[in-house]
Amino acid sequence: MPKNALSRLAMPIAMVLLIAFATAPPRALANDPYECIDDLSEYEIDYRLRWIERHFAEHERYSKIWWWGWLSVMGAAAISHAVAFFAIPDQPTQNEYRMLRERMFINAVGATFTTGQMSILAMTSAHAPRKLRKMPANTVEEKRTKLHRAVTLLERSSERQILGKGAHAHAAGIGWAIGTGTYLTVRDHDALTLAQAFVLPLVVVQGRIFTQPRAAIRAYEQYRVIGCFGREGFALPPLRTVKRADWDITPGLGSLFFTVNF
Secondary structure, three states: OOHHHHHHHHHHHHHHHHHHHHOOOOOOOOOOOOOOHHHOOHHHHHHHHHHHHHHHHHHHHHHHHHHHHHHHHHHHHHHHHHHHHHOOOOOOOHHHHHHHHHHHHHHHHHHHHHHHHHHHOOOHHHHHHHHHHOOOOOOHHHHHHHHHHHHHHHHHHHHHHHHHOOHHHHHHHHHHHHHHHHHHHHOOOOHHHHHHHHHHHHHHHHHHHHHOOOHHHHHHHHHHHHOOOOOOOOOOOOOOOOOOOEEEEEEEOOEEEEEEEO
8 A cells, every 4th residue: 555545544543543542431440349249248238239229219210211212202203204115105206206215214224223222222220220129138148139230230321321422322323324315415315305314313313422311420430439448447438429510521523522410
């Protein structure tokens, strides 16, 4: 490959690597929250269980609204566009009929893909409280088992929320918009249709990312600090911490996203 071609490729490759590293999940903290569960006293187990359950209780409603809301909207869009694709009435010209079917097909596929993705990668924080409530906590060993499950659910909630705001989540919307918009351009669709094809996927994807729950990311980081703290007689941190604003900057392809959580 010529040197000038390599130099032209260097900057795009560097930008992709920078975005990948910047949006990668944070490296594990020094404390393993599972390490000392078997050594905790009943009081220490109760403290940690209350801490995790309180976090889930505070954020359960928003997580459910977000997950069920987006799932319902995208599912309804998938069904309606699929029905429209098969039930399109005759148009004045064959070309208009073809273009209308193409638009309905693209919309149905995009909405179906998003619905399937959200169904498979469910928002863990929306379902974790229900799973914990089903577990017994009458004896010390039952509480210990429940704590292990609670830590696992908190960790999965954090990983799911990190996944939902990563660079690939932004790239999916950009790639879909470019791909479908280019296809419709080649197929001679009108200007309004092309504008919708390039803009609407970005609006939907960025709206989903911007409104996504993020509280579990910080909560898991905090829990890893207190997970084994106090095991050897040190004072436990206070159960309630001062609530403060939490900010986050997420780089996307060609942009930065600034989010403040209260």
